[in-house]
Amino acid sequence: MAEEKVDSTEYWKANVRLIAGCLVVWAFVSYGCAILFRPLLAGIPVGGTDLGFWFAQQGSILTFICLIFFYAWRMNQLDKKFGLGE
Numbered sequence: 001m002a003e004e005k006v007d008s009t010e011y012w013k014a015n016v017r018l019i020a021g022c023l024v025v026w027a028f029v030s031y032g033c034a035i036l037f038r039p040l041l042a043g044i045p046v047g048g049t050d051l052g053f054w055f056a057q058q059g060s061i062l063t064f065i066c067l068i069f070f071y072a073w074r075m076n077q078l079d080k081k082f083g084l085g086e
Helices: 007-036 051-081
Strands: none
Touching: 007 051
């Protein structure tokens, strides 16, 4: 069975774009929503507290966990696309 040649440069570029996108989302949620935009989010109640505090305490952690699952799912798709799937 002949193996297809994997374009490692394109695979790496796609991987770096995915990582950069995940880092941007993570930074926006953990730093932006919890610190920079907290005064703007203070008027929105969530679970007995304001949304900015919620992001600082729980939202950024939950977003990070979601990003982990998203990254794993997306990398599986990239692996299949470039012929590296299991």
